[in-house]
Amino acid sequence: DTGVSQDPRHKxxxxxxxxxxxxxxxxxxNRLYWYRQTLGQxxxxxxxxxxxxxxxxxxxxxxxxxxxxxxxxFSTLEIQRxxxxxxxxxxxxxxxxxxxxxxxFGPGTRLLVL
Amino acid sequence: xxxxxxxxxxxxVQEGRISILNCDYTNSMFDYFLWxxxxxxxxxxxxxSISSIKDKNEDGRFTVFLNKSAKHLSLHIVPSQPGDxxxxxxxxxxxxxxxxxFGPGTRLSVLP
Numbered sequence: 001d002t003g004v005s006q007d008p009r010h011k012x013x014x015x016x017x018x019x020x021x022x023x024x025x026x027x028x029x030n031r032l033y034w035y036r037q038t039l040g041q042x043x044x045x046x047x048x049x050x051x052x053x054x055x056x057x058x059x060x061x062x063x064x065x066x067x068x069x070x071x072x073x074f075s076t077l078e079i080q081r082x083x084x085x086x087x088x089x090x091x092x093x094x095x096x097x098x099x100x101x102x103x104x105f106g107p108g109t110r111l112l113v114l
Numbered sequence: 115x116x117x118x119x120x121x122x123x124x125x126x127v128q129e130g131r132i133s134i135l136n137c138d139y140t141n142s143m144f145d146y147f148l149w150x151x152x153x154x155x156x157x158x159x160x161x162x163s164i165s166s167i168k169d170k171n172e173d174g175r176f177t178v179f180l181n182k183s184a185k186h187l188s189l190h191i192v193p194s195q196p197g198d199x200x201x202x203x204x205x206x207x208x209x210x211x212x213x214x215x216f217g218p219g220t221r222l223s224v225l226p
Contacts, residue, residue: 004157033214042118042203042216043158056213091157101207102148103214105157 004106006092012112013082020078021109025094032075033103034067035091036060043091043105049075082113117141118206120217127224133191135220137204140185144206148214149178149189152201161202162189194224 005024013019025032030051035043046065048056051072061067064082069075079086089110093103119138127133137147145166150158164171164178164187171178177190191198204217 045213102160107157
């Protein structure tokens with residue numbers, strides 16, 4: 001297994017455009033998380049899936065953000081009508097609950113909104 | 115209001131010496147803590163964890179200490195190596211919960 005992968009690694013877009021990111025978790029992991037990280041800060045939790053069910057969403061996740069995990073495997077994070085404040089690193093992590101939950105992160109997608 | 119704080123943005127240590135990275139938290143419900151290391155252009159990499167039933171966990175050169183009464187944990191790296199130079203994040207959750215809260219990170223530089 002090659003770990004958590006994310007695509008694309010970098011995305012530059014113009015304000016107002018929609019973008020979609022993909023995350024492929026470690027295959028046996030049933031939990032998948034999305035985080036956002038800005039410069040000088042730690043990752044901030046956005047949302048979390050257990051299998052295909054989205055169980056928790058942060059208040060950071062505005063209506064312009066939507067995440068899916070349709071078959072309980074890969075996940076997508078879409079940002080509609082991007083704003084300059086959306087510029088950040090978007091990190092995906094996966095985990096299984098046993099033994100103790102440890103989240104394994106992908107390399108991230110760096111988004112720049114011009 | 116930050117629930118997980120890492121008050122030292124950066125730390126420089128000589129190779130071979132001990133590195134001590136500190137983390138403080140405010141939420142008394144947190145009982146599971148992790149340390150991650152992050153190199154530029156990569157995602158965070160898990161280092162070591164500790165649950166509240168312990169006050170120490172050791173893995174090779176890395177030891178995490180937890181002081182629940184002080185709501186404080188620390189990561190000790192002995193001996194420090196140049197390859198340890200990275201940003202270190204402390205993270206906490208409630209009862210192995212799903213929503214991990216991360217601190218802002220401490221940049222460690224190990225000087226040869």
